[in-house]
Structures are given as C-alpha cells and as structure tokens.
Amino acid sequence: MRRLLVVCIVLLASPLMADTVLEDFAPPGDWTFFTDQGMGGVSTGGAEIAVIEGRRALRLTGDVSTENRGGFIQARKDLPDGLPAGTEGIRLRVRGNGERYFVHLRTGGTVLPWQYYQAPFQTGADWPEVDIPLEAFDPSGALLRATPRPEGVRSIAVVAYGRDHEAEVSVARIEAY
Template identity: 55%
Template sequence: MKWILALVLGLMAAPGVAQEGDMRDYTPPALETWRYISDQVMGGVSEGQAEIAGPEGARHLRLTGTVSTANRGGFIQVRGDLLTPLPKGAQGVVVRVKGNGEGYFIHLRTRGTVLPWQYYQAPIPSGPEWQELRVPFTAFRASGAMLRDVPRAGDIKSLAAVAYGRDYEADLSFEWIGVY
C-alpha cells in the first residue's frame, strides 16, 4: 500500500501536470464509444453508471455509483477501446479529472492481458477542481505475475477510469486528453 500512496503523491506534484505542446498527435476513443462495466459481471453487487456530461466543448465522462466489496466484488469502471494503436514512443497518458476527493485508478489492458482479471493499474487523485495529470506507463503495476512489468504503448488495447477496491461512493469526472 505504501507504493500506492507514493504514486498518488508523485502524480499530484508539479511534474505530473501536463505541459502545453507536450503531447503527440493521438485521438482517444470518442466519448460515445466508452462503456460502463461493474463487478456484477462476476457476481459482485457494486452499482453505478457512466454518462457523458458537461457543455459542448467541455464534454467528459462522469462515473458515479456505490462500490461494494460484498460478494467478492469491488469495482465500477468506464472503459474505452483503442481503435488505433498508441504511438510506439509514447511514455504515458494525459488525463483530466475531478471528483469527490476519493482515490481512483486508471486501468490499461494490453494484448498480453487475455484473462478478464488481468490489467495494469495506476492510482490517480481527485478533488473538486479539474486537474490535468500525466501518468507515465512506468507508474502502472501489473495485476499478476504473468504480465510484463511495464506495459508497452503499442500493445495497449483499452484504457479505463476505475473506482476500485473498497466500499465507497464514487463520483469521478474524467477525460482522456491524449498521450505524451
């Protein structure tokens, strides 16, 4: 758990804020193509929803609900599948978030995450004001021993914003800006 706290604090520091002109040309999946998934697919009881929110020009995804670890569950998420691969030289993703102050995660799935419970995870903070974060691929931790230590940009198939791992009320507004 200490590494999670260290990563969250590191992401909140000034170097974690994206700088103008720092991102490569890459268009994330359209908001309309993202899908909501909960632990109910495996018998859990978490409930929530994901919706497109905000005015034209500032649209984003909003993930809300109740995360419950009852019945071996504990997550709700909104996931976007990549239509085109990330640039091979990409070092990480740039996201914009605000929320209810709870900790959340970004999950990546790659060509190597073939089982439903496999993913790469990096913590992200949330607060009442929008913040733009750079999350390097080196900050992501594999969910199991069968995966590479660090995901390769060209292998990434999807990205998800996730409320995970403990009982709480989730309210996260999220936008994937691009890669750097």
C-alpha cells in the first residue's frame, strides 16, 4: 500500500501529466499578423485580442483569396523556449464560422518561409476544446522530420489557408498537453 501511494504521488506531481497553458490572451498580446501579400497574394484581414462572449481571445478575420498564387492569413506567436518536454499535442478552445482552420508550427528545421507543420481543426458556434496530437501535424515538405519535436518548436500560428473564403475564427486558450 505504501509503495502504491508513493507511485500515485509521483505520477500526480509529474510535469508530464499536467497541461501547460501556452496562451490565455491576457495582455500583452504578442501575436504578429501576416498575409500572403508579401509573396504577391491579395488576401486581407486582421488579428486582434478581444473579449468575445466574456472570454479574452485572439480573433482572426479576413478575406482569403488564392488569386496570384496566394491563399492565407495568419497570426503567429513566437515560442523561443519550445514546447515543454513530453508534450504530446496542442489543445485549443475555439469558435468560428463553421469553417476549417489550421495550426501551423515552425521549428528550428523550418528555415524557409514556406516551411511549417500543419494540422486542421474545425470551428462552430460554441467553444469546444480541440486536441491536436503532434503526430497529426503534417510537414510542408519532404526535407522536414515526419513529426515535430516539442523542444524544437519555435512558433505557433492560427491560420486561414488554402481556399477562397471569409475567415472568422477565435481562439480563447492554447495549451500543450
């Protein structure tokens, strides 16, 4: 019985068992907005930290256009220390206009501007939690590892991407689990 108690205490105290809040959108907001216009695209939009239905959230809105070989808007946050060791995935609390959006991760190995790891998530009118395992992030090219390593992640982005549409997505919390 004593050994079982010690094991339980060790497991409960383990940092691998606890989720780590990466962003709760309390000030200051250190997110950077990007569009495809730097590459000749014509997508427009904006990102802001706002109170939405009583929750502080990042709100990404705009018009995504694939014209001129474009097709994205995004808000990105640097993670200079990477994700915590043992991270198995990213958890988001999201809502939006019912469209599919993406999380992009950049690592020390994503040297070129068009390199990233991408995973989709669906939005709706409520605020569900969405879990995205690191294994679900697809590399943008053959030169990248199959799965990003948590300690190698250098930024996270919320992205409207890949098709002509009106973007409206809000993210109220981001965690590493």
